[in-house]
Amino acid sequence: MQRPVPLAQNSLLEALPPSDYALVAQNLVQIELERGRLLYDPGDPIDHVYFPHDGVVSLMTLMENGAAIESATIGPEGALGLMAAVAPRLSLSRAIVQTPLRAARIGAERLHEVWDRSPALRDLVDRHTEALYGHAIQSVACNALHSVEARFCRWLLTCHDRISTDTVALTQEFLADMLGVQRTTVTAVARSLQEKGVIRYRRGVVDIVDRQALQGLTCECYGVIRNTYTRLLGA
Amino acid sequence: MQRPVPLAQNSLLEALPPSDYALVAQNLVQIELERGRLLYDPGDPIDHVYFPHDGVVSLMTLMENGAAIESATIGPEGALGLMAAVAPRLSLSRAIVQTPLRAARIGAERLHEVWDRSPALRDLVDRHTEALYGHAIQSVACNALHSVEARFCRWLLTCHDRISTDTVALTQEFLADMLGVQRTTVTAVARSLQEKGVIRYRRGVVDIVDRQALQGLTCECYGVIRNTYTRLLGA
């Protein structure tokens, strides 16, 4: 399983027929967002839809005690807030920019108008929703059954697929939150992976040295999720 | 938080305006299914949509090694396979009848024809999809963060909400699968709950003795999921 070529453009937008894309494009604004930027919290009305070209947005489920754990991610193969194209919706998750993000943004109401006129967009939205659901239910199983090391590797691979470098900026503290484990556990796993020569890391930065090895250490969930996206969105 | 009144009829169907319901009703077949009945496996084309009146269907994510863990459930507040009303779809999960089930069933193509004509049905399908997604992402967090006891209680409560008795037929072995833990762990938790006077159990049967106590022992996820359904579907 090769790493897919980093996508210069959002593949949902690219999948639209030109005439439908033209309707969307009128209202698209190209933006760049820094790491850590908070886009939505649970309960927020979804007023904009984001189509990433390069980078990752994490969707996190918030608990009462403030814990926030990743339930799915959005990259160039998908879009953030896309269900708001169908009807006004409130966000169920916290959405946070994971890596520096280039994206196209459109107002939810504008997109809804296009949705009204474009069967192709409606079909894409439906498929995307299903793929995102598939991502979530695989994560349910993964969190219950698989080791922190396997999930750590899955997280790195998923991130690596969606950016254009072999370097990911993230702290162990942050990754511990994503995975829902203690920071000390992440430290131990990271050190073990570094000793195996799979990754190299320093303050707030992880370098992916041996992607092949990562794929050997992660669980099946990585492939299952990728296949679901490919089958439904051909991306 | 009181247990909701057991629903005699599927509340999605009841939420349809009479004229739209009439379109669906022509093709509805009332059925009863025994516990353990397999309705879908991953990859199966979704040829029928089920609207439970009473009972629970488990959606389980299958792993390569045969492990099957519950990612969401369907009861009288929802429907199984509803995304197939929009377009032909393959199941992502294994769907298994959890408790004796009374339901109404309709061919996916028939339902799609109604979907084409009924804005109310389209809206319901969209809301249901979102609620199911919400169920899944809460389960992601729950499996990563909460104890087996809390998840055990959540499972019982969710089941209790959707049936009309205080008795649930299930083996500890089966529940261990649902929760993705060892059978011996379930045995220990069940014994502890029985000693606290919360449940009583015997071979293959669990009686819910003190629902209030169950609610005190479960995690916030139970309430969050219920609220999501209520907000989106008013059920």
Add this chain to the structure above:
DNA sequence: TCAAGACTGTCGAGAACACGACACTCACGC
């Protein structure tokens, strides 16, 4: 240049759960 803060390393006790093994007992069909 120095202080403050952010990030990482490490330790140790303890809880939670996995995993395998085996004995027991209840229910059902013959």
Add this chain to the structure above:
DNA sequence: GCGTGAGTGTCGTGTTCTCGACAGTCTTGA
């Protein structure tokens, strides 16, 4: 009534991860 099989009880070992604490180190900005 009896055997068979499914379901449960229990034990013990071992691993994984939690949780709190504190020390060390890099980075940044004043």
